[in-house]
Amino acid sequence: MLYQGDSLTAQLLDDGIVELQFNAKGSVNVLNLATLQEYKNAIEAIAACDAAKGVIVTSAKSAFIAGADITEFTEMFKTPDEKIAGVFKSSSDIFDMFEDLPVPTVAAITGFALGGGCETALVCDYRVADTTARIGLPEVKLGLMPGFGGTVRLPRIIGVDNALEWMTTGKPYKADEALAFHAIDAVVAPENLRESAIKMLQQAIDGKLDWQAKRQEKLEPVQLSEIEHIMSFNTAKGMVAAKAGKHYPAPMAMVKLLEKSVLLNRTEAMLMENQAFGMLAKTDAAAAQVGLFLSDQVVKGKAKKAAKSVDKKVARAAVLGAGIMGGGIAYQSAYKGTPIVMKDINNKALDLGLSTAADILNKQVERGRLNAKKMASVLNNITPSLNYDSIKGSDIVVEAVVENPEVKASVLKEVESFVSDKAIIASNTSTISIDLLAKSLNKPERFCGMHFFNPVHKMPLVEVIRGKDTSEETIAAVVAYAASMGKSPIVVNDCPGFYINRVLFPYLAGFSQLLLDGADIATVDKVMEKEFGWPMGPAYLLDVVGLDTANHCTSVMADGFPTRMAQIDNDPISLLVNDSRYGQKNGVGFYEYSKDKRGRPQKVLSQDSLAILAAVAKQGAEFSNDEIIARLMIPMVNETIRCLEEGIVASAAEADMGLIYGLGFPPFRGGPIRYLETIGLQEFIEMADKYAHLGEYYQVTEGLREMAASGKSYFSSDVKKG
Structure with a gap:
């Protein structure tokens, strides 16, 4: 040697x-x-x-x-x-x-x-x-x-x-x-x-x-x-x-x-x-991207640990509700090798769910990423059904019906009577309390939230929401199943909006107030896309999500946080919804949507929508790029910090990856906490204090002031209060 x-x-x-x-x-x-x-x-x-x-x-x-x-x-x-x-x-x-x-x-x-x-x-x-x-x-x-x-x-x-x-x-x-x-x-x-x-x-x-x-x-x-x-x-x-x-x-x-x-x-x-x-x-970009890599390792490491701790892996799944979301979940499970039953109450919905999966597969075949044999095997892994008997052998059932607490509670109660005592039941809800839904079940310990993001096959994140009665075995099994589907699961605790929507809506509220103060819609979108780096500006994002959906979620958040997230007077989102302007789904929101001569989608600012907003907004105001960014991002960062302090999300790494994977937060900024620490905690506080008069969204927590004074990092500190 x-x-x-x-x-x-x-x-x-x-x-x-x-x-x-x-x-x-x-x-x-x-x-x-x-x-x-x-x-x-x-x-x-x-x-x-x-x-x-x-x-x-x-x-x-x-x-x-x-x-x-x-x-x-x-x-x-x-x-x-x-x-x-x-x-x-x-x-x-x-x-x-x-x-x-x-x-x-x-x-x-x-x-x-x-x-x-x-x-x-x-x-x-x-x-x-x-x-x-x-x-x-x-x-x-x-x-x-x-x-x-x-x-x-x-x-x-x-x-x-x-x-x-x-x-x-x-x-x-x-x-x-x-x-x-x-x-x-x-x-x-x-x-x-x-x-x-x-x-x-x-x-x-x-x-x-x-x-x-x-x-x-x-x-x-x-x-x-x-x-x-x-x-x-x-x-x-x-x-x-x-x-x-x-x-x-x-x-x-x-x-x-x-x-x-x-x-x-x-x-x-x-x-x-x-x-x-x-x-x-x-460079800040290198610090952010290296940080992103390390945070991703944290998320993947937790998923691997969960998979190792599970006695029985999910071998057969079911999804209830065969719409676009249900079809996406069925596709993802089947594509990654776990057979899944797709159950609905009518054939039309089942056809939509299957066509959703087939469309995704066809596009991959057209691009040469998939062959016909693999496509057939994926579709064969999806079993459409109109009756509950088909879900009896499932290890997990994911409910993905309409976002209505009464309807979901009824469906969940029905499901429990058909599956084994060891089967896991999960709800794909974006806003409804898991603890509230759990009241309809006899065994709430085997129930949790499993929040997928649309489109399911493209969005990496799955929020796994822990209720107060959810067992750790249930959480581990759902995390392992999400990871087996090729997703990045992040465990969060139950609260209105959970983690992702809870921190998104302060950002959108900041946008609404900015419009009322006279900001130009197109300018704000351009700044947040080109300067800050979001894939979509807030107006375009709202149109894609659906203004009616956003308006519903805003009322849910207002009920959950009545002082901080109360709906503002003359909220532009509500005004447009009241005029049946829902965004892309019906062709008009902040923008109007059509196709050019080649059939490609295009959007232009809606003059009618501008006229509706002009009746309630200040006129002629101008805002610098830095002001626009500050007024939208301060509320989001503040709410992220609150989620860390309340233990809604377990770590700064998971907080960052959640927004990277769930909302498309600019990767070169590394996530909201990395963005905060790149600015500097004290510098952020001074910036936020300038806007504190705008409301509780802009008021930083005492915990953040303590962190700044101590010179600590959120990535190496446990900041959970109580």
């Missing part, structure tokens, strides 16, 4: 071949600082071994290397960018050391080789992958760029245009795709990987492969003519600007880096990468 570490070993095999094997103590190989130091030690041991003729890099895991350990680098990212650049120079120097070994090297790639794992493979002279391999540089998804030499080596291996595509999209590529890019040199069956990699290495040792020439290409400037250089980077800048926009600096930063660094040798280009990485790591 040339070297023995905790995460990797270097062993001299027959014929002078050294195997450098990554084998971390955990389930996957990751590159943390300790592993990088071991990597350096192993390289030095190989360099000192006179018998070494070549090196094969392998993994003892089912995956090569998953990437860098981002959890270890988050605190370092808060240091000055010069220090960050220094740390990454020390790390990239290690990769250069390996690349400079005086013998040929081959990487044997299985499973994921992402980020730092891909960069570990790129330093080798040759790369052999098996058919399970997934290779890529996904750092852009964290608001970062490759930091171990990826920006230097990849364009010299696969060409500038291809490298820009890989790095600015962050897409992982299958082995055959990577081979087509020439990112790897061969693809083999998993059982042949080691043998094939050793054979290639032996050919290089024997001089049958010119590994020195292949390596030299990675050390020199890229050979581009001046015209090629201008065309490549001008095209890339245009595409990245159009797709990424101003809120995501990482893609453009990589384009601008490569524009200069491809003209330099490895040493000079690597220094530029180190410096660029340091600057990018300090």
